[in-house]
Amino acid sequence: MSLTHEANRSAKVGKPPRRPQSKRPSRKAAETRAGYAFLAPWLLGFIALTAGPMVASLYLAFTDFHPIRGGEWIGVDNFTRLFDDPRFLDSVQVTVTYAVVGTPIKLAAALGVAMLLNNRRRGQGTYRSLFYAPSLIGASVSIAIVWKAMFNDQGIVDDIGDFFGTWQGGWVGDPSKTMPMMILLTVWQFGAPMVIFLAGLKQIPGELYEAADVDGAGPWRKFTRITLPMLSPVLFFNLVLETIHSFQVFASAFIISGGRGGPANSTLFYTLYLYQRGFGQGQLGYAAAMAWLLVIVVGIITLIFFRTSRYWVHYTGEGR
Known part of the structure; x- marks a missing residue:
């Protein structure tokens, strides 16, 4: 039956003629293939x-x-040997000391x-850039x-201490001072969480502080009753990261330790010891x-x- 005859027949019964089906692929399928084509480099890399x-x-x-002599299957022996390794x-x-002590100090700084830079002042952009650098x-x-070099014996920190009559004798070689030195280094790098805190502070409605002023609330009360609760999602995000x-x-x-983790294992962080075992001693199974x-441990901590x-993170508009 010809298409013309079918069209005439459909017109008599009041139905529109059927269009011939196109053999071309649908637009959706073409877009899907294009999407996978663009994702292919990332997928291959992943x-x-x-x-x-x-x-x-x-x-x-x-x-x-x-890596040289190969290996053999030993089951969970690597995991059990870990806890017998001093x-x-x-x-x-x-690592736990560094995380428990350094992270809160860094977030507090x-x-x-961020609260100081949240106030409008001349050169505000310059100050933010300097603190973020x-x-x-x-x-x-x-x-x-x-x-x-700064914290080594006769370094600039020792020179400053000697000027004030408190010569230290070098922090790098003193096991009791290496952890404070490492914590100072991580606190000094507070720029990234500072920027996130600053963005969160900008989202707190000013009307809340105005109402607190009317009620006679002081700076500490406004910080604990307004700033921290409103900033808790941002604080949670920074804490996890x-x-x-x-x-x-x-x-x-x-x-700082020259790859040895010294002195007296005071800078032997977990990843450094992993590197020593895997690439220094060739024990790739133990390092894995x-x-x-x-x-697993980081996943458990994040889950906690x-x-x-x-119990302590409050979101705007969340039903209580």
Whole structure:
């Protein structure tokens, strides 16, 4: 039956003629293929550089693998050996101390400076840039070298202390001072959380502070009753990120200790010891087990943060 005859027949019964089906692919299918084509480089990179190495390291964690002599399957022996390793326990203690002490001080410094910069004043943009600059360069190898030179014996910190009659004798070689030195380094890099805090402070309605002024509330009461509750989502975000970062510190500890974690294992951070085992001693299976244990611990800590956030994180418009 011809198309013309079908059209005439459809017109007689009051129905529109059927259009011939196109053999071209639909526009939606074409857009889908184009999307996958644009995603392909990222997908290949993710598989080759992230997912693939993760699967390989998970396999290595259950083997006694050496890059030269190969390896054999040993099950969970690597994980059980960890807790019999005194240097591993030292690295856990150093990292936990750094995270528990350094992270709150860094967030407190970031919040304090953000509150100061939240007030309008001349040169405000310059001040923000100056305070943010250490976060751009603080994690580099060059800054770690400078930091080591500053706190070394006869460094600038010793010179300043000697000028005021409190000569220190060098922080780098003193096990009791290396942790404060590392914490000062991370606190000095408070620019990133400071910017996030500053953005959160801008979102707090000024009417709340005006109402508090009418009620006669002081600065501390306004801070605890208005600023902290309204800023709690931002504080939660910064707390999670900075805690994760504190467990990943490596470059500064490697440079300052010369890759040894000394003196007396006082700078033997978890990732530094992992590096020593995996790339210094060739125990890739042991290092992989350490890496996966770190992933599990950080995941548990993050889960705890999210579970407990319901008790202290308050969102605008949230029903109570």
